Amino acid sequence: MADEDSPLSTFVQSIRRDLNCVSDMDRNVRRNSLQRLHKRLTQKQTLPPTPVLQEAWDNDILPILVKSVSDNAESCRELAVQLLVFGIQNSIVVEQTMALCLSPLIERIGNLPMKEDSEEVRLLLIQLVKSLVLSCSLEMLSTNLEPIVQILKSSLADQYHEIKKEACDVIHSVIGRTKNFTQQSLESLLKASIPNLKHPHSKVRLATLQGINMIMKCNVPADTVSALLIPVTEALVFDHSERVRKYFLESVAEWICCGFEESNDNDDHVNLSIFRTKLSHLLPLLICGIFDASKEIGSTALALAENIGHVYTTCATNRRHNSGTADDAADNEMEYHLLLPSPFKERPGRTCCIMVQDFLEELIPHIKNSLQEWAETTKLYGARLLLAVLVFAEQQIAPYLHSIIPTLCSAVGDNNVCIAKLIVASSHILGWQTSPSSWMSQIVGQVSSSNASSVQVANGLVIMSGLLYGTKKHTGNDGLAKEVLKALINLNLQFNSHASVHNQTLAILQNLLKVFGANYSTCSSDILFILVQIQCFGSNLSQKQAVADIEKALADVMGFTSVRSLYESQAELLLGMIIADHETWSTHVHGQALFHAFLQKISNLAGPYLERLLPVLKGCVQPERDPSLRLKLLQILDELFEIEELAVWWYSLASTVLGQIILPCGVWRVGKIGAAIRHAAMVAFGTFLRMNLCSQHDLETHLLSDQVLPVVLSCLEEDYYVDVRIVTCHVLQELLRISGNSLTDKQRGDVQKALQKRLDDSSDGVRLRILPAISLFFRTMPSSYSDASIRSFAANILVHMDDSNVEIRESVFKALQVCTSLRPAILEDLIKSKRDQHEKTEYCDRLLDQAASLQIMEATNA
Known part of the structure; x- marks a missing residue:
């Protein structure tokens, strides 16, 4: 028992009342007592020497504070934990504190759901654990790893983000002091940490990564890493926080090399096997980061991959020595540099290429599966990985083309533009490598x-x-x-x-x-x-x-x-x-x-080939062929007629074109289709004549054989499409222009009837377009043409000079002017007899004046 006058006794007596009141029934009394204790213990100038404080702490203060950790009042629990943290930080030996605290810690925050319902107190409790971990002896820490792991597992699952971060910090502290964990403990910590990698707070994700990084330094088995860590860490390659992405890639590089650098000659073979196993799981994550959105992170990932490649090739002594790196000429090398995607500025190092090439058999199926997933980030991961692998694989990729080509074809159509661009870039590299x-x-x-x-x-x-x-x-x-x-x-x-x-x-x-x-x-x-x-x-x-x-x-x-x-x-x-x-x-x-x-x-x-085209044109416009095809070919023919440079070539082919292609298409056939074909044929025929592609001799040959006029005159009778009658008026005009004076009397009579009938057409458009043909009819009629026929035709035309349509009146007047210039006496006599029947006599008077003048001239000349 301590002497009553000793410093220990004096100090304990000074705080005894407050220590006793901590157990009072009244929460206010307990709280006030704890506050006074806190004030007393935190005033360093009034504290006894450290050995005295240590003994008082272990024997008198600690048991009471440990009990208060489970107090019903939150404020009391909070003060008790704060005092415990203070006591640990100011104690020489914390073994006793740790021995007494672990049990209430497990009770309050060691099991889910947690008994402690206050976030602030839970945060203080995990900070208490951290203080214990940092202050206790290594032996004490090793003895109590299991309860600490239990507390950490629960704290990692806490909803409060600050507690999660603190728990990760504790993991860092524990493993920083000892790695004597059982594989079961490591696996349980890893499982508890992994969900926090998806936490919405980037600082929590970063802290979690830091904790996992420490766990991995304990040589977690590669199978455990593959089963637990790899599936969730792929998403970190696309984390929104650049800090998280960069630290993750640096961590992956550490995980790959963890334990390998520390190996000795006796276990080289075993460690190399483990190293290769880790590489097969973690290398995809690292090289995928080369194409990070941040150029700085991409460059970091590339440098890390190069370093690991150097370690790998240095230790893999049985590795084949042909890396497959091409030895191109300088101009080709420059061309390749232009193809290389950023951050590559030159060919990747030989050692890194060797490393990637050794794992192609595992990487290619992994890439293919990733690109076939529905999740966008997984596909983007696969696209980045593919591009990186192709750059490193060089010519060694050739045996895998049967798998890569279909994968590229499938993935390039992705709706995500970034994925599609990566796939296209991959095809560029693949084209160079093979x-x-x-x-x-x-x-x-x-x-x-x-x-x-x-x-x-x-x-x-x-x-x-x-x-x-x-x-x-x-x-x-x-x-x-x-x-x-x-x-x-x-x-x-x-x-x-x-x-x-x-x-x-x-x-x-x-x-x-x-x-x-x-x-x-x-x-x-x-x-x-x-x-x-x-x-x-x-x-x-x-x-x-x-x-x-x-x-x-x-x-x-x-x-x-x-x-x-x-x-x-x-x-x-x-x-x-x-x-x-x-x-x-x-x-x-x-x-x-x-x-x-x-x-x-x-x-x-096209001129030299027109003769070769004629059988094609002839065959395609036959009645049994598709109507749309026939129309199209006639349209093409019309376009060819319009090209002036081809006229000399058409001239020699005119008879064939006219007799075997155009005229057969103008023959009347029942139905709308027949009318459409006739219209197209007459359009082409009109262009053919207008462009003077047919000699007068060839045209007269067909006229004499009655191949032309029957077709043209039947088209003038078209009932279904008025457009057929309109374009045929133009055809008849061109016929009369070229061969009007070569018509037989019978043909001229047939033409006269057709012209007269069209002048009575129901369409003013047809009537207007037939009048130029009538003018040409008069201009080309021979001198032997009978006066009776002329008088009869002119009489029928004269009626229309009183038409309500001004254009028609003008055109009729012009046609009769031509007739008057040739047969003035007939027209003078006819007009005089009909003049009084006209509402407007202006045109009649002008024609009479013309006829009189011409007759005077004839008499004078005679």
Whole structure:
């Protein structure tokens, strides 16, 4: 027993009353007592020497405070814990404190649900645990690891974020002092920590990572890491906090190397095996971080990967020595640097390449599975990982193309633009790392599959374009080029209305030019054929520009001074390709559209090939062929007639064109379709005559054989479409202009009847357009034409000079002026007899004056 006058006795007596009151029934008394104790114990100038305080603490103060930890009043519990923390921080030996405190700590916060309901007190309690951990002896700590682990597990599950952070700090402190944990304890701590990696507070996630980092330093088995940690840490690669992402990548690097650097010669083999196992699980996380959104983090991840690669290759003494790193020429090396994505500024180090290449067999399936998941972050993880692996794998990736190509084709269509961009970048790198012959057949098979939709085809074309973009210049051969072009020709016919297919086709053609260079010349006709395909199905402004660029580049490669010269050199071959299947053309087969686009492209260069086109045109306008096709071909024919430079070529073919193509289409057939065909035929016939593509001799030959007039006159009788009558008026006008004076009397009589009938047409449009033909009829009539016929025709026309339509009155007047100039006496006599029947006599008087003047002139000349 201490002497009553000793410092210990004196000190204890000074606080005895407060110590006794801590057990009072009244909470206020207990609280006040604890407050006084707190004040007394925290005033260092009034405290006894440390040995005295230590003895008083262990024997008198500590038991009472430990009991108060379970007080019913929150304020009392809070004060008691604060005093305990203070006592630990000011004690020489805390073994007694730890022995007494662990039990109430476990009771209050060691089990879920926690008995302690105050967040503030729980925070103080976990801080108390931290103080105990830092202050106790190593032996005492090792003895009490299990209860501490139990408390930490519960605290990590606490809803209060500050408690979670404090618990992680305690883990850091404990493991910083001892690593003598059982595997079960480590696994339980790891399980308790992992949910906090998804906590909304970035500071909690960072603290959790720091705690897990310490746990991993205890050599957690690789299987445990794979089963528990890897599935949840993938998301940390995309954490919103840059601090978290950077620390995570640094932690992954530490986890990989943890324990390996400390190995000795006797256990090198065992540790290398563990090292490889860790790498297989953790390496994907690290190299995925290379393409972090932050350039700084990406550079950090790359540097960490390079360092680990150095460690790996230094220790893996049985590693093969061929890394697969290409030894390219300087110009190719520069080209590759342009392809490399940031943060790569040059080829990756050889050691890191070796490391990644050793794990390709595990990495490729992992990437494929990630890209097939529905979660966006998982797919983004897979896309980043794929790009990183391809950069490091170099030529060693070739054996895995059968798996990578379909994966690329599938993933490039993702709705997430970031994923799609990463996949395209991957195709660029893959194109560089491998030769076209190693993947060409496979990618062509992907896009040529009969079951592929337009979207799948477009995706495959994106990858094909990317592979070609990355391929080294001038490394292809014409056999591979023809394989690609054959597939593109079929695709653009099959998916003619899909702009995405056309866009990617153009990109492929541009990249093919780069890859195959001069070898491309043997495929020029196929390329031009594809360009015509794209244009015939409609193209926007950007597509037109792309087509023009490709044409110019191809012309340069082949040594032509212009695109026109290029097409001129290939026109015959292209024409053969386009018309090869003309017998199968229909509405649903787009050969005629291709034919049209080609003719528009070569335009005035088509002359030498017109004779070759005639059988195609003739065959396609036959009555048994598709009506839409017949209309389209007649439209094409009309457009060709309009090209002035082709006139000399048409001149020699006029008889065939007229007799075998145009006139048969003008023959009357029942129905709307027949009327539409007749209209198209008359439009083409009118252009044919207007452009003077037929000699007078050829036309007269057909007139004499009655091949022309019956068709034209029947079209003037068209009942269904007034437009047919209108365009036929123009045809008849041109016929009279060219061969009007060569008509027989019978033909002229038939024409006169038709003209007279059209002047009585129900459509003013027809009446107006027939009057120029009437003028030509009078102008071309022979002098032997009977006066009776002229008088009868003029009398019927004269009636319309009083028409309500001013244009018709003017046109009738002009026609009668022509007649008057040729037969003034007949017209003078006729007009005088009819003048009084006209409401307006102005035109009659002008014609009479003309007739009188002409007769005076005739008399004078006579």
